[in-house]
Structures are given as C-alpha cells and as structure tokens.
Amino acid sequence: MRDAKASETGTGGPLSAAEIALFDRWWRAANYLSVGQIYLLANPLLREPLTLDHTKPRLLGHWGTTPGLNFLYLHLNRIIRQRDSSVLFIAGPGHGAPGVVASTYLEGTYSEYFPEVSQDLAGLGRLLKQFSFPGGIPSHAAATTPGSIHEGGELGYSLSHAYGAAFDNPDLVVACVIGDGEAETGPLATSWHGNKFLDPRTDGAVLPILHLNGYKIANPTVLARIPHEELDALLRGYGYAPIFVEGHEPAPMHQKMAAAMDLAFDRIAAIQKAARQQGRTERPAWPMIVLRSPKGWTGPKEIDGLRTEGYWRSHQVPFSDLTKPGHLEALERWLRGYRPEELFDENGRLFADIAALAPVGERRMSANPHANGGQLKRPLKLPDITRYAVPVTVPGGDVGEATRVLGDWLRDVMRENLPARNFRVLSPDENNSNRLNAVLDATGRAWNAERYDYDDHLAPDGHVMEILSEHTCQGWLEGYLLTGRHGFMSCYEAFIHIVDSMVNQHAKWLKSAKEVPWRRAIASLNYLLTSHVWRQDHNGFSHQDPGFIDHVINKKADIVRVYLPPDANTLLCTAAHCLQSWDRINVIVAGKQPEPQWLSMEEAIRHCSAGIGIWEWASNDKGSVPDVVMACAGDVPTLETLAAVKLLREHAPDLKVRVVNVVDLMTLESDGQHPHGLSDSAFDALFTPDRPVVFAFHGYPQLIHKLIYRRANARNFHVHGFREEGSTTTPFDMVVRNRLDRFHLVSNVIDRVPGLATRAAYAKQAIRDKLVDHERYIAEYGRDMPEIEGWRWA
Amino acid sequence: MRDAKASETGTGGPLSAAEIALFDRWWRAANYLSVGQIYLLANPLLREPLTLDHTKPRLLGHWGTTPGLNFLYLHLNRIIRQRDSSVLFIAGPGHGAPGVVASTYLEGTYSEYFPEVSQDLAGLGRLLKQFSFPGGIPSHAAATTPGSIHEGGELGYSLSHAYGAAFDNPDLVVACVIGDGEAETGPLATSWHGNKFLDPRTDGAVLPILHLNGYKIANPTVLARIPHEELDALLRGYGYAPIFVEGHEPAPMHQKMAAAMDLAFDRIAAIQKAARQQGRTERPAWPMIVLRSPKGWTGPKEIDGLRTEGYWRSHQVPFSDLTKPGHLEALERWLRGYRPEELFDENGRLFADIAALAPVGERRMSANPHANGGQLKRPLKLPDITRYAVPVTVPGGDVGEATRVLGDWLRDVMRENLPARNFRVLSPDENNSNRLNAVLDATGRAWNAERYDYDDHLAPDGHVMEILSEHTCQGWLEGYLLTGRHGFMSCYEAFIHIVDSMVNQHAKWLKSAKEVPWRRAIASLNYLLTSHVWRQDHNGFSHQDPGFIDHVINKKADIVRVYLPPDANTLLCTAAHCLQSWDRINVIVAGKQPEPQWLSMEEAIRHCSAGIGIWEWASNDKGSVPDVVMACAGDVPTLETLAAVKLLREHAPDLKVRVVNVVDLMTLESDGQHPHGLSDSAFDALFTPDRPVVFAFHGYPQLIHKLIYRRANARNFHVHGFREEGSTTTPFDMVVRNRLDRFHLVSNVIDRVPGLATRAAYAKQAIRDKLVDHERYIAEYGRDMPEIEGWRWA
Ligand SMILES: Cc1ncc(C[n+]2csc(CCOP(=O)(O)OP(=O)(O)O)c2C)c(N)n1
C-alpha cells in the first residue's frame, strides 16, 4: 500500500481514543458477521471450537469489498447521529451484501423487517445461515436488503442511481460507494457528470465515495494504478473536490475517515447554504471521498503462501476448501481475531455501547423512507386527455404528429405536478427531436454547467433531463422512481438497446421487490420509443431496429407492457394509462412524423381499454365470415394495412376483409401467459380459427409468431415486419424494402385467400408494376410518388 | 466563442501565407461539396443561378459537425505528406458523412472505388445527388465510405474502435475525432483509458481529437461548458497531454492546427522512439488535440433571425423549407461564399494545386489498407483440437470443465499466432473466472499502468485484454477485427446484454459491407458466453439471463450463429470452427463448471458438423417410431434430459424415447430462413411429424417456438427453459425453480404421451415426492441431494 499523499488528506483527530475503540468494535462486529455469513452454518459466536460441521458446504459470497463497506457504513452513521442527516446508502459493489446486511442487522432494522432474524443467538444463527443459502437471501444487496435501492449485481449504475435519488430531495444526502472496478465501466465513467444537472437549491447532495481497494475479480484496477496526481486531476476534471483517505491501520484510518466525513458534510452544508440562503449560482465543486484501503482488509494476509489481503485473491471467498490442511484453523483464527466476545453479549446481542453508534428510527440508512420509495409516492395529477384530443371526424381525414400532441399533454402534466416536484421527463438529447418541445414551456432543461444568454431553456432546476447518455438517463430515472417519484423517458427506438441490460436489472428488481412484503409499489418506468425504425429520415440503417420489444417481453409477464398506438389519440390514452400504473415497465412505440389520424378520442379510449379490436369502419365482413383478416400493430403498419384494404376494395370488391388493430401487444399472448392476454375464444373470435391473417407488424415478424404459437389459427398468420433491410431512403421505400407496404400486403392476401390468385391475377400484375414505378420514381425524384405521399383513406 | 486559453496552445507558424491560402481552398472545396451533398440535386458548381429545381425535395443530413471534420482531415493530410505516416481516420460523429465523403472525393479515392463518381462535372453531379438519396449512399460514414471502419451512427464507440485498430499495428496512427456530445456517452467516457492497455513498443498510436463544437442535437455539451481548467484536468486525469486549438478565424486556425498537429506527431514519434529505441517503460502521456470551434463553422450565422453558426441549430440541415422567403437566396449565398470557381476547373475537376494537398496512393486515409482489414487478414494457425480432447469412453462417465479445456487449446492458439501478433483474447475481468487461465501461460494481460512485483501475469504487450467494461472489450475487438485481425471474447452470459446495441451495429456493418464489392471479409466476432444462467453460484438473479440469443437471432441470417455445445469436446469443435469463419457473429454458450462429458472427439466432430443429431446411445427407439422425442440444447439441459431419460427407463421401460441434441441452434429454423436450417423433411425425420417433443432448452422457451413455428410438428413441442425464476441457490434448485429439471421433464412426458398418464401414475407421484425431498434437503444442508450431485448416466 502506497503512502497517503493526498491533495487534501483527511488527517486531524475528531475522534477520542475511546471513540476509536468503540468504532473499532462496531467495525469488528460488522466484519465478523460478514465472514460468518459467508462461512458459518452454526456455532455463530464460536462458543465451541470450530469444526467442519459448523461451516457451509458451498461457500459463496464476496469478501473483498465488504470490510470497506462496513467501515464506510459506520462512519456515515457517525455523521448521521452528529448532524441528524438523512442519508441513503448505495453500495455500487452490492456483491458486498454480507457487509450491508451485517450493518443493517447491527442497526436493528434487519430484525424489525425480518423478526425471525432476531437480536439474539438464534437470530444470529439465522442471519449467518440464510446468506447465499437456498431459501435464504441472495448474495447481493437486493430488494430484500433494508435500505437498498440498488443491487450492484451488474456494475456501473450506482452513481446515476444516486443522482436520481437526490434530485428533488433537498434534505437527502446520497452516499454512493463506487468500486474501483465498477469505475471502469462506461455507464459509471460518465455518471460523474451528474453534478452538472443537480441544483444545490432544490436537489439533495450526492457524496461519491470511490472505493479504491485496488482490485477487481482477478486484475488490478485502472484507477488504483495511475499516479495520485492523475487520479486527483481526473476527479477534479469531473468537477469534484476529492478528499483522500488512505491507509490500512485501523486506528488512524478511523481518525482520517471521521475527519474526511466531517469535511465532506461541512462542505455539503456550506454549498447548500450558499445556494439556498446566499443565492450563489455557480456550480460548486462537490466533495467526494477516495478510500484507498486493502481489498479484503483485516482478512487473512496469506493463504497457502499466496498474497491475499490487499490483493485480488480476497475478491470472493479467500479460501474455500476447508478440508485442506490449515484452512479450518485459518478461518477460526480469522474469525476469532475480531474477538466476538467483546462484541456480543451472552445472549448473542450486540453490546449496548456498540449498538448506540447506530442512528435511531428512520435516520438509520436501512430504514430511510426514501429507500422504500413506494411509501412516499404520491399519484401524479393528470390533466384530462380529452382536452388534448385531435379532432377526428372522418378516419384518416386529417394528419397529425402524435408525439407533438403528447408533448402538449406532457407540458401540462409537468405544470400540474411542478409544485410537488415529483415528475421528470428524460431523454438522451432527443426531447425536441422527438417533438416533445412543448414540455419546455413548463420547465427548463436541468443545467448547472455554464450558461449563456442565448441558451435555449436551460435552467438549474429544470425538470427535463437531457444528457447524451442513455445509460445516465435510465439510471437517473430508476433512482428517481425507486425513491418514490415519477418519470417519462423518450428515446430513439434503435438506441434504447443501449440500456437493454439496465432494463433487465430493473425488471428483476421489480419482480424481486414484489416478493418482499414490506416493499411498496413504485411508479412504472415509462418509455416512449420514437424516431422509430420506419421513419429515420435523417439517418439510416444504424438507426433502424425495433428489437427492444423482443427484448422486454422475455421478462416476467406481470412486469412488462408493450403498446403500439396507431395515432395521436390512442397515444394520449396509452400514455395517461402508463403514468398511472405501478411496478411496470411500459414501452410505448409511436412515430413523430405527420401521419393520418384514425380514431376520435371516444373511440381511442374504447380501443385502448380493450387493447385490440376490429375497426368496423375499415372492414366489410360484418355479418359474415371474413375471407381474410388484415391485422396491424404500429402506426406505419396501420397506415399500410388501410391502404392495402383500400386497394383490395378496388381490385377485389367482393372480398370480405376484417381489419384488426392491436394497441396492446400482450393481448396476443394467451391469458395463461400474460395477464393482458386474450382468452382463446376471444382470440379466435377476432382472428377466426381458420382464415388467413395477414399481419402488418411494427417489429420483427417472428415476434408475432412467438406470441401466438399456441393459438388455433397460428399457422395461418402471415406476418410482415422489419427484415433488417434499411438505409437512408424515402419513408415508403423503407416499407417496400421490408415488404411491409400496401402492395406486398395485397399481394400476400391474393396468395393466401383460397381461389383469389386466379381471380386477381391482373391485380397482382398491377401491383407489381406499381412497385417498379415506385423504384424508378424515387431514384429520380428522391421522394415518394404523389399517390403515396397524398394517399388518404377517406 | 471564448478566447483560446490553452495549457498549451498550438500557436506559432508552421504555414506560409501561400500554404494557408491553399489550405483554405481545400477546406472550402470540402465544405462546398458537403453543403452541396445536403442540398443540391443539380447545378453542382452553381454555374447557373440557383433555383428550387436544383435542390433536393427532402433535405437530409448533418451539417454542424462537417466543417470541423473537413478541417481536421486536411490537416492530417498535411502531416501524412510531411512524414509519410500511415494514418487511419475515425469520425466519431460519422453523421458528418458529407464531410468524410467530400474529403475522400477530393483525394481521388472515391472515384477510384466508384468510377461513376468521376472527377468531372458529371461525377460531381452524381456525388451531390447520391447523398441521402434513394439508391444512393446513407447519411453516415458507412461501409460504403472508403477509409471508414466506423459508422458513427450510434455514438460512443469511436475511441475504443481506434484503440482496437492501433493494437499490434506499430506503424499506424489512428486519428479519432470524438464529438463533444459523443463524449457524454458511457462507452466513450471510459474508453479514454485505452492508453493504459497500449504498448508504445508494439502497438500503434491513437490520437484522440475532441471536437468541442459546443453542441449536440439541441443542447450544449457538458465538456464545452466546464471551465478550461476542469477540462484540462479531466483529460490529464485520463492520462493525456492535451493540445488546445481554439478559435474561429480560418487563417489563424489553420496556423494553430498545423502547429498542434506538428506537436502531436512529434510527441508520438518521441514516445515511440523512447520506448522502442531507448527502452523507456513508463506509460507516457500521449498527446491529444482539443478543437474548440463553432458548430456549423462557416455556415450561415443566422437563419430567420435565429442564431445558427456556433449553435445547435446547425446540427442537421440549418434551414429546410427553401420555399420560405429568403431561404433559397441564403443557400446560394452560403454556397457561393466558398467561391467554387476558385476550387474546380471548367470541367469540374479540383484544381491541381489543391489536389496536390492529398497524400498519394495508400497513404490517403481513404485508401489506407487497414480500413479494409479483410485485405490484410491472414488465417489463424489452429492447433489440432484432437490433441486437447477429453477422453470419453463411456458417455457421461467422466466429469470435465468445458471452458478449462478450451483454455488449454486457446493457450496454444495464442502461442502459435503470437509471432504474427494478430490474435487477442478479451474479457471484462472474467478471463480466469471463466476458466480460460491457461491462456495466460502463453501471454500476459495487457497492462501499461503501474505494476508491482507481486502482480499476476501483467505485461505491457500482453494479448489478453481485461478491463471492467464490456463496451470497451467489444469496441477494441471490433476495431481489431475490422483492421484484419482475430479475436475471442468471453463474458458472463447475462452481462453480454450490455453490448446488445454494439452487436446490432456490428451486425449491420457486416451486412452492409457484404454489399460493397471492394470490402473484403473480416474475421468473425466470436463470443464465449459462460458463467451462464444455470450456474451462477456466487451470484444470483441479477446474473441470470439467457436472452442474448434472442437478441442476436433477429439479425440477418447469414451473419448470426448460435452454438450450445453440451460438453468439452463439442466446445472445442465449435470454437475451432468459429475461429476459422468470417463475417459472422458467433455466439457459443457453454458452462465452466464440472459437468459430465458425453462425446468422444470423433463423435463430437461428427455431431458438430451436423449441428444436431440423435444420440443413439441414449435412445431406445431404433427401428420404430418413438413415443416421445426428448430434445435438448445446452449443457445443463442435456444433463437434465439424460437424467430424465434414465428415470423414464426405470419408470416406463417400454416407452420408446429418442434423444435429440442440438448444438447449432439455427438448424431448427427452416432452410428458407437460415442457411443452417434443416429442410422440413430432415426436421420431421428427427422430430417426427406428430410425436410429442419435450425440449429442454438453455434459454427462454419461447425462442424455440419462434424458431420452429413453421414446422409440421410445431404444436407438439413442449419447451422447458428459463422462466425468470432465479436466486442464489443450488445448481439443481435453479433448474427445479424453472421446471427444467429431470423430474419436471419426466412429468411432462407422462402428461404428453397418450395413454401414459394412467400407466405412470405412481411414477408421477414418486417424482412429486422427490421434488419435496429436494426442497427440504437443500433448505437444511445448502447443497444438492447426494443422488443429484452424484448422478451418473452410466
Ligand atoms: C458489468 C459487470 N461486468 C462484470 C461483472 C463481474 N464482476 C463482479 S464483481 C467484479 C469486480 C468488481 O470490482 P470492484 O468494482 O473494484 O469491486 P470490489 O473490489 O469492491 O469488490 C466483476 C468484474 C459485473 N458484476 N458487472
């Protein structure tokens, strides 16, 4: 371990010798319980000599990060008691759950939430046994962990979660421990810039704590292996004033950390005072702490002659095979080194003097109400959507821009909820591109970096959040929702894949949290995916990908909803529905380009409530069995379907065509698989048990087959969708290339309806000719044929 | 625009006045052609007064970034001529394709690759028309762009691509322009650390050029709105020595940029000399350039009274509606401001004195052979896999760790190809966790940050790459492959979703490149996904997700392959096959835990060549029609299937069971959909047209339904797979929770085989009891029952 050579070392001595001794006992207790969770099945306080039978048959867990987490937890507790602060604890290395769980147990919260894990010998036994044990708790800080809003399984999101939690919580300090390995991830590396989006007047504070224990799983970390000056420059470059705490001797380290915490919290207080009382507006250099200490601190120095403490070998279980000579003894020595008899009384209860180091009640980080955000959640006030409706007297008569209309409504959602400060609209620099500009009439874009007078709607406390990082937007939003607020994120459809893995983790969190009785429901994570695959006018193939839907529907059915509103009014209904829902991930896909409008608000409300339905005005099969069902999901597919229906009316006027539009994609699944799924009889009533269904779908066609494979009529579904044929071309050419256009749809109908092929041979040829005309026209004029651009249903 | 206050400003005067004038003409020519590409359909050199008819009906493209790219391209050309350097150009903001394309046209390369875009008036006309035009070229630097290995559509990967290209190319300098918006993305923010993994002795150089034009789509950028000192600290913190070039007056800016380039290339030369000739080993502070210049530089200052140059309004097409009063005139003024008559001769050819600014032949960045890496690619030497085979005399007799065996072979692949320096093994800090440790016997882990004597296999020129950033690993690998080399990446299965979107983009690049006749095939992108969903012993639910397979199979069929080898020998066959393939994305999923071995190498080779087959030794239906087909794909599902078969032999000995194992998942698709797909007759021969198929699958069950929906027997497939039920628990409990275990498989067989349910009522009950025993056992002992842990096929 290098000498501490800090730009500002937290030296000095806020702690008395007695306090240090007491602190050390808490820390030893936490470390003892951590090692115990990893190794022990019985004999929790080593009241008997340790035998193999007392140890777990499968040793699973992560030790390396744990002592550092315990150390920080303790020192944060000191500050909380001293200042009566409200602090949320985020453990980036959530794999150090043994530590987080131990600390919450020492605080008493764990036993309050899980009474069987009581503050006595029996409870201690349960605490140790349950960890990473079947029927027990997982090995990461999870939804089951009191005080946690962050699992830390997939690394990289701690700091964006922390900022999300701090926004609009002016009294909260979010202490965020960041692993030095985690700091190498992209999402973490950019999330430091959250300080340019945080308003010291109206938001809380984030205290990043870089946990420089030097190693990740089996490698050193980059940030631990650059010169001190370089690290210092990096953190200052990120806009922070770092306080370095470096060393490994417990006593001086307690002293240094206490001083560092004092300094950090003093600075936070000073910054907030300057901003809130003295009107200071420049962005402050927020404090942060760098803790450089050995990985596996206080653990065995060597195992089998190999360096262990202060090395990557401490990462998981430092030694596993306890039957190996010396291992069991090493474990016993290690555990006894914490002197459990000085920590827990005869009954297995933490000594009162140590226990008194914990804050009380909701001041305990493990009981901070923000960590169970559903408790604090207030429903949004939602303005009546009918006031924003696009008037539709004839279907397809008028043209509207769906997302722009939504923007008007969102502006007023923002206005009505601004006093409560619990709603944010996020996007990766695409708010206006996605045509939600109107929201900026209600609030600015959050911006605490430099501003000029010609800037456009930047405001320190703006509630529109834009940074060119899908990860950061997602992380902020998750943090905001998990602490009981609401949000709405818009994103280019193709690039939402950037957060596929974050969505996975959030879905998993939601699923797990539902299984924890004391967790309260949080607001849903709402996406508007626009600038979608079919209308990428300024961009091309790289921006064309509708596969996010495929990604999300693998998640547990009660978590995920996918909506494809075909026009502005259905989009309004859908969005209003989503903003009232909870514990879900709602994906809305809707275009931003001018498109025909189909349904009046009345009709839209009815259609969206059902999620799927026959469009009677477009069908001609009433009272008989249809020859073909033309189904569609998505705005562009709906347009092409109706255009196809119109062509069919010309070319085959006696053909009985039924048009079914799908808004809620999950209706297609069977009711056994998804709560929104149609029953088989309802499905068959719509799609018939045996007629051909030509389905125009927004996304990859196989997805529809996957959803309906159990249906009676599955084999007669012929789905058109994205076939990975993209480029910068005209809007109609995009559908043609992927055979989703009206002509290919009609042609497929002709092929599929028995007997029609011979009758409609001329029609087929006319259609083929049209496609040739189309190709020649666009190559010459660079735009779609007038009959395409000017096409109207009515 | 702020004054230049640089830590080291590139002032001074390398350029003569005449050179400046000439440079300015090149730049004007590039800018002229860029604006022309966005706006003009005809009248390319404005030889007639501009009319609406000369303009494109749809104005699509990005202007804002373009003049900066043109400026940099020109100055890089100067250096290349001066020093005869080999430079690769990466445009992070590849949406500035008008500029990249214009520059390559001025160099003559464009016309060499696309002869119809000739160096005359007609060619100029084609150049301008084709941009963002149907049948023409896309709006981003794409596979069609000479000299490009990077599309820049989805922002964030330029710098990791640059490092990937520079590794093992000691004579190459990769100049990488990074948008200041792009710099906000996570992947970009961490990719700066590439300099800790680059060996100045054996790798080339990366010259990052941060393009601080101040704006992204509709917002200022973070890095343009922090104080100069903070930015400088950040870049120094990232380990660079930044050179700032700031301003907007062309003449002094040319002078400053020339000086900056001189300085940067001098420093690169000095660093390389120190390392290569003087044996210097400390990591150097590599130079980088910060170009702070107005967005839309030289474009209109205002449009309709609104700030445009030096503002986000320049991002795309600064003004679109040319019928609006004054707009057409503004466009003409803008274009004529570049004085095209001073740039192109009567025939539309660039004046020779300007043209002479370009380097010649392969020194032109657009003709650099590394940018068409397939040209340089040499096949890997692959040691004979049979030498690494696990001996299997009885199926299931022995236990082996598949990835460890693979590691032995990879070690020797590494050894044999180290002299050629064209193979790297990458992972996000998981190489050893994934049990590929043996590779480290052949080479170290690349590491140019600080090292200590107790470090483990760190080496400046190591060919194992480990950084805790899936994005960076992926970006490095892509850059390495695109420049003609080979690689192999291992990753935890769940976290490969982190790069979902990068994989999309790479797949799109491969597809597009295949359509470009002069692009040569590159080595495939090979993944080993391990630490998979079924064996997450140290972790839990957050690490359990088999959905990457779902993600990739949406891509074009000729790009994607998915392999699920059930044991070590099949894994060896698969990996050897993948490392010899090209232009593909190969996904191999295989476990790292000890598992039974099924096939001898002989059998493995045969099985893998077919990709699917009946395991005769496990079946008892030979010569008759099976009562049930037990299919399996994946190592754990194969184990459970065989265990189920054994149970069935006990409980229903006369049941005719056929076991089909799938290695190559794409065989399940029909041959019309995928080149590896089985014909319907071959499929029916394996799976029967009408018998129940109980399919144990590694991933989400619906995926199988999606692949087989067209098959005759589709409705009789009953698929078991991951149902999102995960936690930290025993291996067998994971399969039980998801009903993929032997007992649930048997139970399903009993339900599905007509008539069996009544006969096998007792068996069903026995099975139910086993599951109860299982649950009780693991809750008490924390490990699987001995009969599970000790289960053997033979
Ligand atoms: C995105 C991601 N990639 C890989 C892993 C596998 N992994 C688990 S822990 C770990 C090392 C973490 O190192 P660090 O952040 O320094 O934590 P600490 O040293 O405190 O344990 C890795 C790579 C992961 N959890 N997440």
Ligand SMILES: Cc1ncc(C[n+]2csc(CCOP(=O)(O)OP(=O)(O)O)c2C)c(N)n1
């Ligand atoms: C990952 C990602 N998110 C969003 C976008 C949409 N987008 C296209 S260009 C752009 C702004 C880019 O700004 P910058 O990198 O500064 O480039 P420049 O100013 O040079 O155009 C954005 C957000 C994208 N291309 N990629």
Ligand SMILES: [Mg+2]
């Ligand atoms: Mg670490």
Ligand SMILES: [Mg+2]
């Ligand atoms: Mg920019």
